[in-house]
Amino acid sequence: MIKSQAASLGFDACGFAAATPVDDEAVARYDRWVEQGHHGCMQWAAGHRDLRRDPSMLLEGAQTVISLALNYYPARFQPSDALRVAYYAYGRDYHEVLREKLTKMAHFIEEITHCTTRPCVDSAPIRERYWAQRAGIGFVGHNNCLILPGKGSFFFLGEIVTTTQLPPDEPCTMTCGDCGKCVEACPSGALDYQGAVDASRCLSCLLIENHDEQLPEWVGDVIGNRVVGCDECQLCCPHNAHAVATTIEDFAPTEAVMTLTRERIEAMTAGEFKRTFAHSAISRLRYKTLLRNTALATGEK
Ligand code: SF4
Ligand code: SF4
Secondary structure: OHHHHHHHOOOOEEEEEEOOOOOHHHHHHHHHHHHOOOOOOOHHHHOOHHHHHOHHHOOOOOOEEEEEEEEOOOOOOOOOOOOEEOHHHOOOOHHHHHHHHHHHHHHHHHHHHOOOEEEEOOOOOOOHHHHHHHOOOOEEOOOOOEEEOOOEOOEEEEEEEEOOOOOOOOOOOOOOOOOOHHHHHOOOOOEOOOOOEOOOOOHHHHHHOOOOOOOOOOHHHHOOOEEEOOOHHHHOOHHHOOOOOOOOHHHOOOHHHHOOOHHHHHHOOHHHHHHHOOOOHHHHOOHHHHHHHHHHHOOOO
16 A cells, blocks of 8 residues: 555655664765765765664654655756756755655555654655665665666655554665776766765765865866766666656756856846745755856856
């Protein structure tokens, strides 16, 4: 019933995992990543490590983590004269869309099980790709994205932690094998063949999370015409070769994204930026960060 409710709400995958503490190897990998400073400017990633280890710290009596995935691969793309925005930020803010759907799921689960739920969409420190792999909906690629076998990686993830005990799915055991295409395609050398990402070199992180007045000089050599995020390590992945466009209208590119040129950005005010992108993931940037990225992407270093 829970899985068919997920499908009827438009989710492309739904799996269950027992809410036991995260395994030692995955904890050690995460700790190493933070200790090496590979979380870059994402200071939040270094915090709440106890909560990340144990879903029962997010919800007392947690028995199951339900992992859900929602396709955002676009049906329409920006024209070539627009400055590039990563596909995930084309349409309405995914936090809003996912939260609405997860809330409906949570109500449904509470109604049929009389148990407690906690929906999570970037709103709690939870290892979402770990749980998605455990719940059998995909595996973590060397591009650090969750890859759904046969469907690709252009998916948003959300979780519902619940006190209901559900039969766990078989974890996904697929791997990248010796592919390595994303490691070679990454413009800034942020990936390695062991599957680690150095966020301090990742354009996605630098262009969105880093609000310094200036980015390191080398970024100007690799930024291309990107101003919000980077999809390169997904676009080159063979698992995305047959990605199917989402049917969720909320994820279609907005007018502002379709017409995002340097002239348009520079003509805005900070207030207009806020209004234009109020319901977009682009609001995570500040206007001055978008201006900084624009200057770099258009060769004005
Ligand atoms: S998002 Fe771009 S910069 Fe970051 S790892 Fe992927 S290809 Fe490299
Ligand atoms: S491009 Fe190859 S190595 Fe990279 S995530 Fe896809 S399958 Fe894995």
